[in-house]
Amino acid sequence: MVQPILQIENLHKKFKDVEVLKGVDLSLETGDVVSIIGSSGSGKTTLLRCVNMLEEFHQGRILIDGEEIGYSGPRHKARKESEIARQRAMTGMVFQQFNLFPHMTALRNVTLGLTKVKKMPAEEANAIAGKWLARVGMSDRCDHHPGQLSGGQQQRVAIARAVAMNPKVMLFDEVTSALDPELVNEVLNVIKDLANEGMTMLLVTHEMKFAFEVSDRVVFMNQGRIEEEGPPEELFRKPKSQRLAEFLKSSKF
Amino acid sequence: MVEPGTFLYELWVSRWAILDGFGTTVLVSMLAIVLGTILGTLVGLVLVYGGWVSRFLVRIYVDFVRGTPVFVLVLASFYLLSQIGIQLTAFQAGLFALVVFCSTHVGENLRGALQSLPRGQTEAAKAIGLTFPQIFVYVLAPQALRQALPAWINTATEMVKASTLLSVIGVAELLLVSRQIISRNFMSLEFYFFAGLIYFLIDYAIERAGKAVERRVALPS
Amino acid sequence: MGYTLNFGAVWRDFDLLLSGLGLGLGLAIVSIFAGCWIGLVAAFAMNSKHVLWRRVASCYVTAIRNTPLLVLILFSFFVLPRLGIRLGKVESFTVTLSIYAGAYLTEVFRGALLALPRGLREAGLAIGLTEWQAKIWITIPIMLRNAFPALGNNFISLFKDTSLAAAIAVPELTFYARQINVNTFRVIETWLVASLMYVAACYLIAAGLRFFERRLAISR
Numbered sequence: 001m002v003q004p005i006l007q008i009e010n011l012h013k014k015f016k017d018v019e020v021l022k023g024v025d026l027s028l029e030t031g032d033v034v035s036i037i038g039s040s041g042s043g044k045t046t047l048l049r050c051v052n053m054l055e056e057f058h059q060g061r062i063l064i065d066g067e068e069i070g071y072s073g074p075r076h077k078a079r080k081e082s083e084i085a086r087q088r089a090m091t092g093m094v095f096q097q098f099n100l101f102p103h104m105t106a107l108r109n110v111t112l113g114l115t116k117v118k119k120m121p122a123e124e125a126n127a128i129a130g131k132w133l134a135r136v137g138m139s140d141r142c143d144h145h146p147g148q149l150s151g152g153q154q155q156r157v158a159i160a161r162a163v164a165m166n167p168k169v170m171l172f173d174e175v176t177s178a179l180d181p182e183l184v185n186e187v188l189n190v191i192k193d194l195a196n197e198g199m200t201m202l203l204v205t206h207e208m209k210f211a212f213e214v215s216d217r218v219v220f221m222n223q224g225r226i227e228e229e230g231p232p233e234e235l236f237r238k239p240k241s242q243r244l245a246e247f248l249k250s251s252k253f
Numbered sequence: 254m255v256e257p258g259t260f261l262y263e264l265w266v267s268r269w270a271i272l273d274g275f276g277t278t279v280l281v282s283m284l285a286i287v288l289g290t291i292l293g294t295l296v297g298l299v300l301v302y303g304g305w306v307s308r309f310l311v312r313i314y315v316d317f318v319r320g321t322p323v324f325v326l327v328l329a330s331f332y333l334l335s336q337i338g339i340q341l342t343a344f345q346a347g348l349f350a351l352v353v354f355c356s357t358h359v360g361e362n363l364r365g366a367l368q369s370l371p372r373g374q375t376e377a378a379k380a381i382g383l384t385f386p387q388i389f390v391y392v393l394a395p396q397a398l399r400q401a402l403p404a405w406i407n408t409a410t411e412m413v414k415a416s417t418l419l420s421v422i423g424v425a426e427l428l429l430v431s432r433q434i435i436s437r438n439f440m441s442l443e444f445y446f447f448a449g450l451i452y453f454l455i456d457y458a459i460e461r462a463g464k465a466v467e468r469r470v471a472l473p474s
Numbered sequence: 475m476g477y478t479l480n481f482g483a484v485w486r487d488f489d490l491l492l493s494g495l496g497l498g499l500g501l502a503i504v505s506i507f508a509g510c511w512i513g514l515v516a517a518f519a520m521n522s523k524h525v526l527w528r529r530v531a532s533c534y535v536t537a538i539r540n541t542p543l544l545v546l547i548l549f550s551f552f553v554l555p556r557l558g559i560r561l562g563k564v565e566s567f568t569v570t571l572s573i574y575a576g577a578y579l580t581e582v583f584r585g586a587l588l589a590l591p592r593g594l595r596e597a598g599l600a601i602g603l604t605e606w607q608a609k610i611w612i613t614i615p616i617m618l619r620n621a622f623p624a625l626g627n628n629f630i631s632l633f634k635d636t637s638l639a640a641a642i643a644v645p646e647l648t649f650y651a652r653q654i655n656v657n658t659f660r661v662i663e664t665w666l667v668a669s670l671m672y673v674a675a676c677y678l679i680a681a682g683l684r685f686f687e688r689r690l691a692i693s694r
Contacts, residue, residue, distance in 0.1 A: 054376050082384055089382025099377035102472055103395045112391060113381035147474030158377075165381055320673030322637035325648055328655075329665035336661040414542035421641055428545060435552075442556060445549040449541045456540035 003066055005030045005200050006051070006169050011060035013046055020046050021057070022224040028169065031198045035211035035232075038221035039247060044204045047221070048171050051202065052093045053084055064090050065168055089117050092162030096174045098154040100146040106133060106157045107142040110164050118165070132160040136190050152183030156190055163194065170194070172203040208251055212236055220244045260443040267434045274430030275451065281348055281426060282413045282455075288348075289355020289412070290405070296360025301367045311360075318357040323415045326350040331422040347419035351412060358408045366400035367393060399470055406463030410456040417452070427451060483658040484667050487650065494647035495671055498636035501646070504568055506629050509575025514614070516576060517583035531580065538577035544638055546570050551642045567639045575632055582628065586621040587613070619690055626683035630676050637672075647671060 004027040013021035020043045028034055036044040049055040051062055053070045056078075062069050069087045071078055079087070100109050110129035114120045120128075133139055136156040146154050155175055162170060172191065176184045188210050195201055195214050205211050211218055211232065218235045220228040220243075228235060228244050239245040255262045264271070299311045318326065330350040334341050341349065370393060378388040420429035431448040435441045484491075519531035538546070550570045551563060561569065590613065598608035618625075640649035651668035655661055 052380055054379065085379070085382050085384045088379055091380075093377075093380035095373055095377060095380075097371070097373050099371070099373035101374065101377070101392055101396075103399065113383065116387050116391065117382040145473045147472050161377075161381065316677075317669070317673055320634075320676040321669040322634035322648065322672060324637040324640070325651070325665070325669050325672060328648070328652060329669065332655055332661045333665050410540065417542040417544040418638075420544070428542070428548075432548070441549075441552045445545060445553055449545045449549065452542050452545060453537060453540045457536070460540070 002029055004028060004063075005032075005065055006202065007061075007063040008047075008051070009061045009063075011047070011050060011057055011062065013043075013050060013055060013057040020224050021050070023060070024221075024224075024226055026219065026226065026229075028200055028202060030200055032217065033195045033199075033201045033203070033215050034217045034219060035203045035205055035215040036219045036221055037205065037208065037211055037247070037251075038227075042221040043224040044221045045173055048093075048173050048202065048204050051169070052091050052171055053088055054093075085117075089113070089165055090168050092165055092167035092170045094155070094158050094162050094170070094172045094175045096177050098146070098151070098158045098178070100154050100158055100161070102146050105143045105145055106138060106149070106160075109146070109157055110161045113161070113165050128164055129160070132164045133157070135193075136160045137186075150183060151179045152186045155179065155187045159187075159190055159194075163199070168200065170199055170201045172201065172205070174204050174206060176205070176207060206251070208236070208248070220247070222247075260440060263434070263438050263440060263443075264447070267430075270430050270434065271427070274425055274427040277344075277424065277426040278413070278416050278428075278452075279455070281344065281351065281419060281424070282409075282416045284348055285351035285355050285412045285416070286409050288352045289408075290359050292352060292356035293359025294363060296356050297363025297367065300360060300364040315357045315360055318353055319361070323350065323354050324418050324421070326354055327418045327422060343419070343422045343424045347416075347422055347424050351415055351419075354415065355408060355412055358411070359405065362401045362404045362408070363397065366397040369400060370396055399472070402463070402467055402470070406459060406467075409463070410459050413452065413455050413459065479663060480660060481663045481667070483660045484654060484663045487654050488667075490650045490654070491647055491668065491671060494645060494650040495675060497644070498633060498639070498646040499675070501564075501568055501571060501636045501639065501644075502629060502633040505571035505575045505632055506579075506625070508568075508572035509579050509628075509632075510625075512572065512576025513579025513583050516580040517587060518609075520580065520584050521587060535577045535580050538574055539581075543570075543574055543635055544641060546574060547638055547642060563639075563642050563644050567642060567644050571632065571635065574635070575628065578628055579625070582621050582624040583617065586617040586624075589620060590617060622687055622690055623683075626680070626687070629683075630679055633676065633679065634672065 006026075006028040008024055008026040011021050011024040012019065024043075024047055026034070026047075036047065038044045046055055050057045051069075057070075059076065061071070064087070067087070067090075069079075069090070070084060100106075101112070104112065107126065107129050110132060111122070111125040114125035114128060115122060118125075130139070130142065133142055136159055138153060138156055138160065141149060141153060141157075146157070149157065159175075175191070176187055179187065184207070188207065191201075191203070192210075192214050203211070203215075213232075215232050217229060218232045219226055220235065220239075220241075222243050228239065228241050235244070236248065239248060255265060296311055296315060299307050300315070303311065327347055327350040330353075331343060331346040334346055334349070374392055374396070375388060378392045383391070416426055417428045419426055420432065423429070425433075428448055431444045435444045438444075516531040516534060519527040520535075522528055522531075547567060547570050550561075551566045554561060554566065594612055594616065595608050598612040599605070603611065636646055637648040639646050640652060643649060647668055651664050655664045658664070
């Protein structure tokens with residue numbers, strides 16, 4: 001059996017008294033592209049943030065390439081901060097609000113992690129960053145600041161920033177939700193390209209058509225649990241649960 | 254030649270005293286700004302990142318100092334420090350009060366700037382694997398300093414103005430020197446006006462220079 | 475060392491300190507009212523079509539804001555009588571503080587005016603108000619509400635600035651504190667009590683202002 005690159009086991013997460021994740025299991029093998037869909041409040045973004053340790057969780061394990069992240073041992077002991085920082089770099093995260101560093105050029109946004117986390121010499125970092133910026137079609141904007149770029153351009157730089165770190169898994173958190181409609185496709189196309197090249201991805205998205213086209217598997221989350229999981233053809237064409245059927249109807253797929 | 258009894262003559266006669274006073278004003282203001290900024294940076298960092306005990310104590314310090322007029326701080330530090338066994342010259346006592354005053358303004362300013370940064374900045378920096386010190390140095394501080402700059406420049410001009418209060422405890426800065434000259438020649442209009450003009454020029458210069466720096470570090474958009 | 479705290483001397487003169495605090499508050503209140511009028515006029519002058527008005531107003535603001543308050547206080551107290559303007563020390567101080575406040579409030583009002591949506595004035599004109607009526611019934615009331623928090627902060631700093639009146643022997647809190655200090659040598663007690671009184675007063679004013687701010691806020 002192949003070892004999964006990302007494995008989530010029985011994940012529980014509470015905000016104060018409200019349990020937002022009630023035991024989630026999910027696993028991805030190398031090259032898998034998995035989309036998580038579901039209404040707001042279903043816990044899909046929280047799940048993604050747990051994988052990148054931007055949220056703490058109270059029970060369960062997350063393993064990346066066999067290594068337990070964030071916590072260790074059966075007593076769920078939190079790891080040291082430096083340890084967590086190193087583990088975070090194993091995943092790449094792209095945010096809804098881009099979160100580019102406004103005081104740095106596009107190039108510097110991408111090289112920051114390479115020089116400071118991976119301790120690369122500046123030349124090597126610049127070469128890698130340049131390559132990735134070219135891949136997302138931003139070569140001619142390398143020395144622009146985020147304030148000079150459109151939302152779609154900023155998000156493409158943010159993708160380059162994340163993939164340049166050569167993560168084992170890429171996480172995309174509703175990356176087109178903050179964009180004007182006419183800018184959505186340029187970002188989705190970049191993601192599709194990366195998916196076709198075999199990058200492992202976990203996406204939270206509202207773009208049903210995109211999820212249908214790009215995913216190997218789709219996961220429908222509802223009230224903190226995975227309600228249904230399967231290949232997109234089955235999930236979208238023949239939903240088993242009543243809730244998924246209603247959800248698909250309301251989202252006009 | 255300038256006749257005795259005219260303003261220019263009196264000015265010429267007192268030129269060295271005035272220069273001394275000017276020097277003292279500049280020195281005390283600069284020291285207050287530099288030391289106050291160093292102390293204030295610590296204050297701001299504790300207010301944002303400190304544990305709750307240190308945060309609570311520093312919060313009391315800041316609110317107490319900001320609720321007290323600078324003039325009271327200057328007088329209290331002049332009379333009070335010697336009473337508890339700290340022998341300071343008037344210059345040092347006055348400087349101490351200004352540094353304390355400046356530190357609370359810089360501290361609050363820095364706290365506001367750091368807390369106004371969107372949470373996504375920290376999250377994005379974490380996501381690429383930076384540790385907290387790296388996040389602070391490369392991501393948060395450069396943005397917070399830009400935000401804090403206009404208010405910091407304003408604080409700097411406030412410190413120059415507040416340095417006049419040291420004249421009351423006998424520090425021979427520009428205002429006290431002017432008052433001494435006036436008590437000799439009774440040219441109050443001319444010399445108060447002259448002193449006011451010098452202060453105006455110092456503050457105006459700081460403001461202009463500050464604006465120029467602001468423009469230089471402004472992010473392109 | 476061997477200093478033991480003894481608040482007796484300070485308590486004996488506590489009514490003096492209280493009266494000083496009251497005078498300081500009174501001076502600040504008068505000055506902020508006068509300053510508001512000056513500030514309103516100067517703010518409209520700054521937005522005026524005529525270059526001359528704009529020049530005069532901006533010279534006033536720049537000059538006052540960049541000059542130390544103590545210099546202004548001494549100037550009006552010692553120089554104005556020589557020019558034939560005879561004022562008592564309290565009056566002289568009040569005039570100075572009002573002019574000083576006016577410069578800062580000009581900036582406050584100017585900012586608040588700029589922040590108003592253009593549509594408001596135009597909507598007023600559209601229903602047949604004259605320019606002046608639109609100013610009085612629409613622009614100014616909304617602007618004052620928006621400027622209220624900044625006005626409150628200015629009031630608190632003005633109140634603290636009244637301590638400078640001690641420099642020309644106006645009997646407010648700092649003046650009495652210094653007097654008690656010199657007479658009794660209860661240095662620590664005196665200054666501790668005086669600054670606590672300032673801190674408490676500022677705190678109460680701030681709390682009161684927040685209360686009014688909530689009541690003034692236009693619900694959306």
